[in-house]
Amino acid sequence: GAVVSQHPSWVICKSGTSVKIECRSLDFQATTMFWYRQFPKQSLMLMATSNEGSKATYEQGVEKDKFLINHASLTLSTLTVTSAHPEDSSFYICSAREVVFTYEQYFGPGTRLTVT
């Protein structure tokens, strides 16, 4: 149980275009999902917290107009990177919090974004 999926697993886009990444909790409901970013040879850094039915909370230094988050249902959160630039190339990992039994965060497999 407690499986989180992400789609796509990798994406290449041109500079200036937008890319949407989906995060789904497959077998549990998640009122809260987290989006992390991981640059090469670095650890995971929290970008934003997505709450179902309300606005996302962004960490300091993360542009909310550039990284649009929508958490429209209890099993789906999306991250849209708008007007992507090469410096946005990174590994994006979502995590969903299970709040009924464990209150643990479960991680998706990540999405590799490359902006050319």
Added chain:
Amino acid sequence: TQLLEQSPQFLSIQEGENLTVYCNSSSVFSSLQWYRQEPGEGPVLLVTVVTGGEVKKLKRLTFQFGDARKDSSLHITAAQPGDTGLYLCAVYGGSQGNLIFGKGTKLSVKP
């Protein structure tokens, strides 16, 4: 300042050797988690330690939580190439109740 300090940052050893990696902090935690992450994949939970002084074993991996619940160690016995990966410690300590990660130890086990 980093909440969790992991050491060493990099470790390259031969198959069969033993190793220990560390996760230290000046803060006290109610629990601490260890993850392993392989390239291009999300982190996978290995263990959660909760009690000060606790020792947990997962096959050849031994995890210890410090008595004061400020630090933890991961010991691998007879390392194998399949142990290669990034080992991350993490605690629930963010403003959103989220996991915060250390910078990780990148382990390479050569056959």
